[in-house]
Amino acid sequence: MTTTTTTTSTTARHRSALYWTFSDVRTLANRNLIALFRTPTLVVFAIIQPIMFVLLFRYVFGGAIHITGTTYVNYLIPGILVQTVIFGSVNTAIGLAEDLQKGLIERFKALPMARMAVLGGRTLADMLRSVVVLIIITGVGFLVGFRPDGGFIPYIEACLVMLAFAYSLSWGFAFIGLAAPSAEAAQAMTFPLIFPLVFASVIFVQLSSLPWWLQGFANNQPISQATYAVRGLMLGQAHGNSVWISLAWSVGLIAFLAPLAVNRFRKAA
Amino acid sequence: MSEFAVEATDIVRTFHDGNFRALDGVTLRVPTGQVFGLLGPNGSGKTTMVRILSTVLSPTSGTAMVNGIDVVKHPGHVRRVIGLAGQFAAVDENLTGFENLRMVSFLNHMEKATAIRRSHELLVDFGLDAFANKQAKTYSGGMRRRLDLAAALVANPPILFLDEPTTGLDPQSRQDLWSIIERLVEGGTTILLTTQYLEEADRLCKQLVVLDHGKIIAEGTSAQLKSQLGNTVLVLTFATTDDAKRANELIAGIPEKPANVDGTVIEATVSNGPAAAADALRRVDAAQITLVGLALREPSLDDVFLSLTGHKADDVDGNVDEAPATGRRAKRREKV
Numbered sequence: 001m002t003t004t005t006t007t008t009s010t011t012a013r014h015r016s017a018l019y020w021t022f023s024d025v026r027t028l029a030n031r032n033l034i035a036l037f038r039t040p041t042l043v044v045f046a047i048i049q050p051i052m053f054v055l056l057f058r059y060v061f062g063g064a065i066h067i068t069g070t071t072y073v074n075y076l077i078p079g080i081l082v083q084t085v086i087f088g089s090v091n092t093a094i095g096l097a098e099d100l101q102k103g104l105i106e107r108f109k110a111l112p113m114a115r116m117a118v119l120g121g122r123t124l125a126d127m128l129r130s131v132v133v134l135i136i137i138t139g140v141g142f143l144v145g146f147r148p149d150g151g152f153i154p155y156i157e158a159c160l161v162m163l164a165f166a167y168s169l170s171w172g173f174a175f176i177g178l179a180a181p182s183a184e185a186a187q188a189m190t191f192p193l194i195f196p197l198v199f200a201s202v203i204f205v206q207l208s209s210l211p212w213w214l215q216g217f218a219n220n221q222p223i224s225q226a227t228y229a230v231r232g233l234m235l236g237q238a239h240g241n242s243v244w245i246s247l248a249w250s251v252g253l254i255a256f257l258a259p260l261a262v263n264r265f266r267k268a269a
Numbered sequence: 270m271s272e273f274a275v276e277a278t279d280i281v282r283t284f285h286d287g288n289f290r291a292l293d294g295v296t297l298r299v300p301t302g303q304v305f306g307l308l309g310p311n312g313s314g315k316t317t318m319v320r321i322l323s324t325v326l327s328p329t330s331g332t333a334m335v336n337g338i339d340v341v342k343h344p345g346h347v348r349r350v351i352g353l354a355g356q357f358a359a360v361d362e363n364l365t366g367f368e369n370l371r372m373v374s375f376l377n378h379m380e381k382a383t384a385i386r387r388s389h390e391l392l393v394d395f396g397l398d399a400f401a402n403k404q405a406k407t408y409s410g411g412m413r414r415r416l417d418l419a420a421a422l423v424a425n426p427p428i429l430f431l432d433e434p435t436t437g438l439d440p441q442s443r444q445d446l447w448s449i450i451e452r453l454v455e456g457g458t459t460i461l462l463t464t465q466y467l468e469e470a471d472r473l474c475k476q477l478v479v480l481d482h483g484k485i486i487a488e489g490t491s492a493q494l495k496s497q498l499g500n501t502v503l504v505l506t507f508a509t510t511d512d513a514k515r516a517n518e519l520i521a522g523i524p525e526k527p528a529n530v531d532g533t534v535i536e537a538t539v540s541n542g543p544a545a546a547a548d549a550l551r552r553v554d555a556a557q558i559t560l561v562g563l564a565l566r567e568p569s570l571d572d573v574f575l576s577l578t579g580h581k582a583d584d585v586d587g588n589v590d591e592a593p594a595t596g597r598r599a600k601r602r603e604k605v
Contacts, residue, residue, distance in 0.1 A: 020378050023375065024375075024376060027372055027376055031364060031368075031372050034363065034364060034368065035363035038363050103355045103357040104360075104361060106355045107353065107359040110323040110325055110348060110351060110352075110430075111348060112349045112376075112377060112378060113378070117376075
């Protein structure tokens with residue numbers, strides 16, 4: 001207790017506000033990544049679930065699903081990747097709900113840091129986590145016979161398209177996380193939102209196999225558009241304007257969801 | 270430095286679309302350089318007040334100046350002169366003690382070298398240096414509290430807000446924290462602390478206000494509050510509850526109000542202590558009842574609180590919660 005009250009010139013504010021905003025985002029993203037790597041079970045579960053889906057659809061249901069134009073495994077893996085990054089963005093909700101529950105959001109709000117850094121750092125860390133998961137699941141895909149013909153650069157483009165889409169969704173999940181009474185509730189709240197969108201889509205089956213009344217929705221909803229875009233790029237079979245439609249969804253969603261989340265952050269404590 | 274570290278005028282804060290008034294016109298002035306207490310039971314509005322003063326929440330109406338800076342107009346400037354340790358030790362459990370402090374240092378916009386030096390300095394000051402590289406999840410409740418307080422002190426703020434700093438702590442950890450708080454004040458820090466513990470307010474706070482249901486119901490020094498009762502408490506202890514009951518009948522008339530009998534102990538509020546004690550002693554002795562103990566004491570803040578609010582300070586009014594998310598608060602409480 002001897003030095004606590006000595007005046008050390010502790011702060012340096014001669015740098016620009018923009019510098020400190022980036023610094024704050026990096027500090028918090030770093031904090032979230034450290035937590036992630038210290039909790040290996042979280043990483044393992046993040047990877048196990050998509051692997052189960054790959055195995056389930058590749059070897060159990062795959063035989064019953066008929067696809068035109070390519071093999072089912074080629075059709076499936078891009079869809080699984082899209083599903084995986086979307087499920088991954090749910091972590092934003094859980095993480096923020098935990099921070100709120102533990103009083104960390106209250107602490108951050110009383111610090112002279114950039115206000116958006118809490119949300120920015122969290123969504124960034126969750127996206128980087130998705131990159132790792134994408135690489136691993138791609139490897140698993142190759143092991144079970146995935147042979148995309150689109151080439152390396154389009155493959156990277158496909159990853160960027162789906163990461164952009166998942167990132168835009170994570171702002172919606174940020175809102176849910178800050179509005180939920182607990183981390184458990186946040187997780188429970190995201191499920192009914194995500195489930196119908198992921199499964200009433202072209203991730204696992206072709207549009208033509210769906211009942212007619214579902215086709216209109218399933219064809220145009222954003223997750224299907226992202227899947228068309230990713231699959232088209234990876235397999236070298238472009239699907240209309242799906243890449244642009246998917247990017248437009250990403251931009252639109254972020255423009256709509258980010259202000260919602262930021263506003264919710266302002267009220268949360 | 271201005272005379273008052275905190276000046277809040279007529280603060281109102283409502284929740285649930287105005288249906289619940291957590292704060293209903295609170296005005297307070299915290300003199301620079303002392304510990305100021307915000308005393309009240311759960312749901313009285315203490316936490317809401319601290320959150321408004323620390324820019325975490327905005328007031329529905331009213332003005333608040335911290336270090337002469339308006340919390341609504343210039344929250345960013347206020348954040349540079351305050352430290353906040355909230356109700357629940359807000360540390361990242363996955364980070365080590367050192368990493369927690371380094372993170373908060375960075376978020377206070379310190380350069381890397383300064384941040385690292387300051388973090389180590391605080392770990393030593395708070396007796397945590399041996400655990401610097403252990404994850405906070407392995408810390409005891411008392412250690413978490415100290416880490417939490419250290420995090421609030423990273424930037425040497427002249428004004429510190431402590432929301433129930435000792436809730437959930439064992440007596441030894443509570444003593445340790447009290448010593449830290451006293452040393453901080455000696456060093457010139459102004460501290461506004463909330464507490465449900467009257468003993469804590471009595472020990473630490475030079476001045477205090479008592480909040481109940483979002484309103485100030487009393488203010489002054491703890492001595493002034495006690496003198497509002499104006500009386501002394503006569504405490505008589507007997508060997509058996511029967512003796513206590515009989516004695517209570519015998520001493521009827523000595524206290525102004527009927528005495529409070531709790532098992533073998535009688536507590537009577539009297540105006541003239543020594544005379545009342547002598548009188549009671551004579552009557553009890555004449556009836557050949559054995560007296561085990563006799564004491565005169567100043568009224569405690571508990572007595573004051575009871576007489577001000579009509580309920581004891583630790584009565585929790587289950588229907589009133591000062592923050593909107595009841596479930597979250599309940600959950601957090603289990604965590605400490």
